Amino acid sequence: MKRRLLILAEGKFSPLKSKTANGAIVYLRDEVAAVIDSTKAGMTAQDVLGYGGDIPVVKDLQEGLAHKPTHLLIGIAPTGGRLPVEWRQVICRALEHGLHVLSGLHTILSEDPEFAGLAQKHGATITDYRKIPPESEVVSKGSWRTRKAKTILTVGSDCNIGKMTTILQVHRELVSRGVKADFVATGQTGMMIRGRGIAVDSIISDYIAGCIEREIDQSESEGYEFILVEGQGALTHMGYSGVTLGLLHGTMPDAMILCHQPTRLKDDYGLPIPPLDKLILLHEDLVRFFKETKVLGIGLNSVGLTDQESAEAAARIERETGLPAVDTIRFGAGKLVDAILEYSAVPVRR
Amino acid sequence: MKRRLLILAEGKFSPLKSKTANGAIVYLRDEVAAVIDSTKAGMTAQDVLGYGGDIPVVKDLQEGLAHKPTHLLIGIAPTGGRLPVEWRQVICRALEHGLHVLSGLHTILSEDPEFAGLAQKHGATITDYRKIPPESEVVSKGSWRTRKAKTILTVGSDCNIGKMTTILQVHRELVSRGVKADFVATGQTGMMIRGRGIAVDSIISDYIAGCIEREIDQSESEGYEFILVEGQGALTHMGYSGVTLGLLHGTMPDAMILCHQPTRLKDDYGLPIPPLDKLILLHEDLVRFFKETKVLGIGLNSVGLTDQESAEAAARIERETGLPAVDTIRFGAGKLVDAILEYSAVPVRR
Numbered sequence: 001m002k003r004r005l006l007i008l009a010e011g012k013f014s015p016l017k018s019k020t021a022n023g024a025i026v027y028l029r030d031e032v033a034a035v036i037d038s039t040k041a042g043m044t045a046q047d048v049l050g051y052g053g054d055i056p057v058v059k060d061l062q063e064g065l066a067h068k069p070t071h072l073l074i075g076i077a078p079t080g081g082r083l084p085v086e087w088r089q090v091i092c093r094a095l096e097h098g099l100h101v102l103s104g105l106h107t108i109l110s111e112d113p114e115f116a117g118l119a120q121k122h123g124a125t126i127t128d129y130r131k132i133p134p135e136s137e138v139v140s141k142g143s144w145r146t147r148k149a150k151t152i153l154t155v156g157s158d159c160n161i162g163k164m165t166t167i168l169q170v171h172r173e174l175v176s177r178g179v180k181a182d183f184v185a186t187g188q189t190g191m192m193i194r195g196r197g198i199a200v201d202s203i204i205s206d207y208i209a210g211c212i213e214r215e216i217d218q219s220e221s222e223g224y225e226f227i228l229v230e231g232q233g234a235l236t237h238m239g240y241s242g243v244t245l246g247l248l249h250g251t252m253p254d255a256m257i258l259c260h261q262p263t264r265l266k267d268d269y270g271l272p273i274p275p276l277d278k279l280i281l282l283h284e285d286l287v288r289f290f291k292e293t294k295v296l297g298i299g300l301n302s303v304g305l306t307d308q309e310s311a312e313a314a315a316r317i318e319r320e321t322g323l324p325a326v327d328t329i330r331f332g333a334g335k336l337v338d339a340i341l342e343y344s345a346v347p348v349r350r
Numbered sequence: 351m352k353r354r355l356l357i358l359a360e361g362k363f364s365p366l367k368s369k370t371a372n373g374a375i376v377y378l379r380d381e382v383a384a385v386i387d388s389t390k391a392g393m394t395a396q397d398v399l400g401y402g403g404d405i406p407v408v409k410d411l412q413e414g415l416a417h418k419p420t421h422l423l424i425g426i427a428p429t430g431g432r433l434p435v436e437w438r439q440v441i442c443r444a445l446e447h448g449l450h451v452l453s454g455l456h457t458i459l460s461e462d463p464e465f466a467g468l469a470q471k472h473g474a475t476i477t478d479y480r481k482i483p484p485e486s487e488v489v490s491k492g493s494w495r496t497r498k499a500k501t502i503l504t505v506g507s508d509c510n511i512g513k514m515t516t517i518l519q520v521h522r523e524l525v526s527r528g529v530k531a532d533f534v535a536t537g538q539t540g541m542m543i544r545g546r547g548i549a550v551d552s553i554i555s556d557y558i559a560g561c562i563e564r565e566i567d568q569s570e571s572e573g574y575e576f577i578l579v580e581g582q583g584a585l586t587h588m589g590y591s592g593v594t595l596g597l598l599h600g601t602m603p604d605a606m607i608l609c610h611q612p613t614r615l616k617d618d619y620g621l622p623i624p625p626l627d628k629l630i631l632l633h634e635d636l637v638r639f640f641k642e643t644k645v646l647g648i649g650l651n652s653v654g655l656t657d658q659e660s661a662e663a664a665a666r667i668e669r670e671t672g673l674p675a676v677d678t679i680r681f682g683a684g685k686l687v688d689a690i691l692e693y694s695a696v697p698v699r700r
Contacts, residue, residue: 106556116355132554137456140589142619143700169525204482205558206551207590236639239490241594242682249588269492274639289586289624345429 004033006099008060008067008090008343012076013037013057014170015049015303019160020104021075023189025052025166033067034058035075036090050303051329061093074103077084077188083107087095091115096121104129104188106202125206129188130202138210144252144291150344153253154231154299155283157260157276158267160239163231164190166259166299166336169229169328173337182213182224186247190230200232200250201243208246226340229253235282236269236274248286254285255343257336261301262313296339298325352482354383355409356419356449358440362426363387363407366397369510370454373539375402377518378678379530383417384408385425385442398593400653402680411443424516426451433457434481448472454479454538455550479538480552488560494602494641499570500694501626503603504581504649505633507610507626508617509590513581514540514611516649516686517680521578532574534565536597540580550582550600550633558596576690580602586624587617598636601657605644605693606633607686611651611662626671637667648675 005028009018013035025032025340036057041059045052046300058064061072063086072094074087083105095118103109103126106239110116120262138274150171154163156202164187174181183190185197196215203211212229219227228297229251233240258280266272280295287293298317311325317325324335355378359368361667375382375395380410384406385395391409395402400649409415421446421642424437433455441451445468453459453476460476461467469476494501502520504513514537524531534539535547546565553561562579569577579601583590608630637643644654648667652660659679667675674685675692 092519104553138644142588142621173565186573201554201556202457203555203594204554205555206590211591234637238492238599238602238640239559240556241591242594243555244592245585245595246555246592249591252588269491269639278639282635286585290588290621302660 002071003031003071004067005031005071005073005102006033006067006094007035007073007075007299009035009075010087010088010090011037011039013040013048015326016160018075020073020077020189020192022049023164024073024075024192025049025055027193029053029055031304033069034064036060036064040143045337061090065097069099072099072101073192074101074105077104080089083109089157091120094120095119097122098124100124101112101126102129102192103127104192110241111203119316128201129191131305132204133198133203136198136203136296138209138214139207140209140250141212141219142215143217147216147220149225149227150254151216151227151229151251152255152257152340153229153245153248153251154257155248155295156231157232157236157258157273157279158234158264159237161234161261161264162259162299162301165301166257166328166333167228168193169299169333170257170336172227174228174340177337179226179227180218180224181228182222184219184227184229186212186230186232200247201240205242205246208243209250212247212250231259233287238269238271245286248283252287252290253293255296255340257297257299258283258295259299259301260306260317261303263302263304276317280321294343295323296343297323297336300327301327301334302330303321353421354382354417354419355381355422355423355426356383356414356417356444356454357385357387358437359387360440361387361389361439364392366510368425370423370539370542372399372426373514374423374425374542375399375405376515378680379403383419385413385415386410388630397553413596415447419449419496421450424451424455425544427454432461445469445472445474448474450474451476452479452542452654453477454542454549455582456480463531468560479541480549482495482552482554483548486548486553486561487557488564489557490559490563490600493567494531495649497566498569499575500604500606501579501601502605502690503598503600503601504607504609505577505594505677506581506584506644507586507608507623508614509587510586510648511584511614511648512609512612514652516607516683517578517580519649519683520584520607520686523683524576524578524690527687529576530574531570531576531578532569534562534569534577534579536562536580536582549598549619550597551590555592556597558593559600562597562600576694581609585636586629588619588621593637598633599640602637602640603643605690607647607649607652608645609649609671610632610667611653612667615653615656626667630671636666644693645673646693647673647686649686650677652677652680
């Protein structure tokens with residue numbers, strides 16, 4: 001039976017606050033039945049996000065059940081990743097109706113006695129994408145030194161800025177051009193889409209690089225020529241920079257795409273977003289201690305801008321950085337993929 | 351009753367392979383009863399390490415018991431931190447003799463049914479310094495923005511190169527000059543010495559910065575004026591760089607001491623140690639996205655060199671970097687503390 005996802009995003013459904021919900025709406029659109037958010041009930045996903053078509057927003061679980069869901073998907077990934085207390089009752093009721101629960105929260109729902117008991121009683125399953133998998137105590141071996149596949153990583157000028165979206169758009173475009181390309185998911189939303197991956201922010205810090213390396217090794221062993229790795233966090237975000245550097249060195253990317261939102265001036269600490277030229281150098285320098293690499297382009301998140309404003313911002317950034325820049329959701333990832341293929345045709349200096 | 355530590359370092363007791371043992375021998379010397387390593391039995395710590403005086407090396411647990419230990423201290427912290435299988439029997443026998451066990455391994459000994467059962471039966475305790483403490487799911491708040499105390503962090507050109515030793519020597523020297531200085535332990539050996547701290551490499555990666563910030567906040571709340579944070583890993587060590595950057599941004603140090611071993615040319619992957627000038631810039635740049643900072647000096651690990659060779663290496667590095675350089679174990683941390691106090695007298699630009 002096909003999954004039908006009811007997404008819980010109560011009070012949070014919006015372009016920026018419901019990252020997991022929004023990723024599911026873009027990349028699992030055929031599976032999404034409805035979104036719960038009483039503050040936007042009666043609207044569609046399109047109304048709220050500017051994409052997602054006629055997926056309805058409903059006021060509560062009861063109304064959502066009318067759309068015959070099979071799964072409740074927790075649609076947020078808040079700072080720190082804990083379960084909002086007020087969502088507990090909704091999850092309990094969903095389990096009582098036999099809905100399977102998909103969660104990317106740090107709070108491991110399947111280990112909660114009340115949730116686990118209800119799931120067992122009603123024949124439902126609970127999937128925690130951030131549960132640390134067994135055998136995740138692996139230290140990086142440095143397999144990039146003998147890797148044949150090209151690895152591309154998205155990095156960002158901030159957290160929650162479009163790194164998953166951009167790499168998925170690049171992946172889609174590469175595949176459409178007949179390239180054997182894989183997508184390596186590193187966060188809960190990406191894992192829901194790909195069906196596998198590793199939530200790097202849940203790994204014990206000694207093993208970040210080792211765990212992502214193992215995912216890439218697996219993709220390579222399956223014959224993929226391009227391995228597109230979803231970035232996490234930002235090197236200049238003081239809360240999560242450790243995750244980002246572990247991911248950068250675990251990937252040792254042949255090339256990077258820098259994701260950026262032209263209208264975002266400050267991060268969630270109120271600290272200014274650094275200039276793009278400095279960020280490009282920083283990311284390249286940190287890999288060049290090991291191997292040659294290059295930031296090949298800028299993936300824009302132009303939420304709140306018109307198409308014309310987005311194109312103007314891209315043109316300005318192209319002049320400033322000398323790199324192709326584009327909002328891949330609006331205009332496709334063609335420009336970025338052109339740059340990737342052109343760069344990759346040249347033998348990469350190790 | 352005073353602790354008497356029997357250190358288990360079978361087959362590993364040496365200047366570089368038994369980091370935890372060696373830290374205990376330097377900083378808990380009065381508590382160390384003996385070291386177990388059959389390959390060096392009959393020697394003293396001084397013979398093996400060049401320090402540690404007449405602490406005896408014994409061939410097995412049985413011989414160690416003659417020195418009336420109260421605790422068995424696991425004296426290694428291997429890559430990945432797992433328990434060597436051949437040590438299991440020794441730990442079991444020690445517990446049967448009622449010895450308390452102190453461990454900094456990633457393998458949590460107190461959760462092992464056999465160890466836990468023996469401990470309970472024989473009235474022994476098991477302390478796992480790397481066990482993730484409850485309530486360690488904290489995201490960095492950025493409390494450096496209002497911090498009054500000066501924070502100093504050791505960083506390194508590689509892992510296992512002297513970051514704990516150097517910061518402890520600096521701490522000792524600052525205290526001897528009447529400065530109210532605290533030592534914040536971030537690894538298992540430091541925690542054994544300080545009696546508190548956080549093993550950052552055991553923290554879930556999203557919380558590295560938050561956990562270290564909380565330790566610093568606690569020291570500041572106790573009135574310390576200088577907070578000396580033990581560094582971990584290296585930004586240019588591909589296995590553990592994520593830990594290092596999380597620690598760097600969790601600390602947001604006012605100043606850093608770069609630790610280096612002049613005779614070490616390659617890391618444990620066989621990759622070259624980068625030039626010091628590049629490392630200094632990299633560390634400063636990564637903090638300067640947020641605040642002013644400076645690498646103030648170089649702490650040398652001159653194992654294998656004579657005193658004269660060590661001094662010559664220091665002089666060469668001083669010429670190359672323009673910074674004071676010294677092996678603080680051999681020659682004291684006076685030079686580095688002079689630089690710290692001189693720098694700190696100038697109001698720090700935020």
